């Protein structure tokens with residue numbers, strides 16, 4: 001892979017060269033979505049300009065080409081996640097859909113009265129609510145795993161909560177609100193001792209550090225392409241082959257059947273069983289392009305750069321009077337969630353926006369995590385590989401001006 005430099009990577013992103021409110025854009029809302037390199041944008045235009053076709057049906061050249069591109073995307077995702085086979089990958093709309101799919105198929109078949117689903121308090125709503133929905137139907141329980149003050153999962157409490165009743169642990173590999181990177185590998189090993197399955201939400205992890213689902217020993221792993229420099233509307237679900245093989249169909253329709261008859265319908269094998277209807281073909285092609293772009297760099301160098309940028313940002317933000325950062329666990333991705341004395345988070349976001357700086361304000365779809373700090377809302381700057389220390393300086397200078405103006 002090529003040596004990594006943020007300045008070189010930035011050149012690939014046309015949007016980073018626009019202005020907002022008369023200032024060069026400073027995009028610090030990467031936790032919500034990342035920007036797209038021109039390689040991905042050109043791939044999408046190229047697909048619709050010269051390659052568009054449905055797949056798996058119709059024996060013509062372009063259907064074959066589209067099918068090959070789609071399956072190449074599946075193979076690339078498998079490789080990216082360290083999965084043993086492309087057959088372990090199901091394309092979904094994103095993390096949310098992947099989790100709902102697991103809840104509605106695996107969950108419906110495996111959960112029953114008195115079963116526990118362990119969910120850390122720091123999870124995104126999309127890793128809480130699907131479990132609440134299926135727990136209500138199956139009379140299982142969703143059990144919150146508490147947080148320590150620093151934002152790390154309370155691992156002693158986790159060990160105490162695990163029991164033979166535990167069917168599933170659903171945990172994110174990186175938190176979107178505190179940036180916490182829990183020891184998922186160790187948590188998984190412990191869960192497996194009780195025969196529980198583990199679903200890992202990789203939405204915030206995949207863009208930041210290399211992932212190996214087999215090393216994690218995760219039973220399920222989900223992520224969204226749009227947080228990984230790929231288009232919206234496409235993501236992937238990994239399941240261990242022995243787990244996936246036993247999953248019942250979710251949605252019914254084309255592509256997921258072998259033969260349909262009013263007396264007896266038979267199904268296609270997984271992963272196609274779980275992909276009813278026409279998939280997001282251009283999305284898969286775009287995701288493939290994004291993976292090719294990202295993996296053309298040394299990913300350990302990207303992670304090291306982001307860690308140093310995070311340390312720089314933490315120090316710089318600490319100089320702003322009245323600013324408090326949430327979470328202080330040492331293992332974190334570059335997510336800086338903060339409050340500023342005298343200003344509510346939406347005022348902070350509006351002020352920064354006038355300087356062309358995009359951050360997010362609100363509950364970040366993680367209300368229980370914020371409630372842990374007694375908050376309903378906070379401001380969040382989330383960094384990506386193309387952000388620079390100059391951009392962090394602009395954020396900090398703008399916050400200083402806000403405090404002076406007050």
Ligand code: PMP
Nearest residue numbers: 094095096124126172176203224
């Ligand atoms: N989990 C985490 C940790 C997230 O950060 C997000 C996106 N904010 C999601 C799940 C949901 O992802 P999506 O909206 O792309 O389905």
